Amino acid sequence: MDIALIAHDKKKPELVALVKEYEETLKNHTLYATGTTGRHVEEGTELSVHRFRSGPLGGDQQIGAYVSDHKIDLVLFIRDPLTPQPHEPDVSALLRLCDVYEVPLATNVGTAEPILRALKAGVFDENTDNF
Numbered sequence: 750m751d752i753a754l755i756a757h758d759k760k761k762p763e764l765v766a767l768v769k770e771y772e773e774t775l776k777n778h779t780l781y782a783t784g785t786t787g788r789h790v791e792e793g794t795e796l797s798v799h800r801f802r803s804g805p806l807g808g809d810q811q812i813g814a815y816v817s818d819h820k821i822d823l824v825l826f827i828r829d830p831l832t833p834q835p836h837e838p839d840v841s842a843l844l845r846l847c848d849v850y851e852v853p854l855a856t857n858v859g860t861a862e863p864i865l866r867a868l869k870a871g872v873f874d875e876n877t878d879n880f
């Protein structure tokens with residue numbers, strides 16, 4: 750699967766911890782990330798990540814373009830709901846495109862964790878439409 754990883758600044762430690770926990774599973778997939786998130790993931794794990802631009806500089810939009818080209822199967826976007834983001838329109842546009850293309854999307858660790866557990870268990874393997 751092609752998986753996009755994104756986290757707002759205060760949420761990056763949570764995402765990296767989660768990715769580390771599921772590193773053995775995630776190494777079998779192709780990972781994409783916004784710039785700074787990708788750097789944190791690469792520094793905190795052995796995984797390699799295709800890094801787009803930083804979110805505020807267009808990275809969310811680049812991932813949105815991949816979603817609309819059917820190049821992303823799952824988005825884990827750990828958002829910070831308590832801090833205003835200067836690029837909120839880009840964030841909303843990405844979330845919207847995930848809904849348009851029915852791409853599975855987690856916006857918090859409470860959702861991302863069971864999705865990763867399901868990925869590890871092979872639950873997604875038979876769903877050929879999205880994955």
Ligand SMILES: O=C(CO)COP(=O)(O)O
Pocket residue numbers: 755756757758782783784785786787802803804805808809840
């Ligand atoms: O701001 C982001 C998503 O909206 C994340 O971007 P970075 O990973 O570059 O910090």
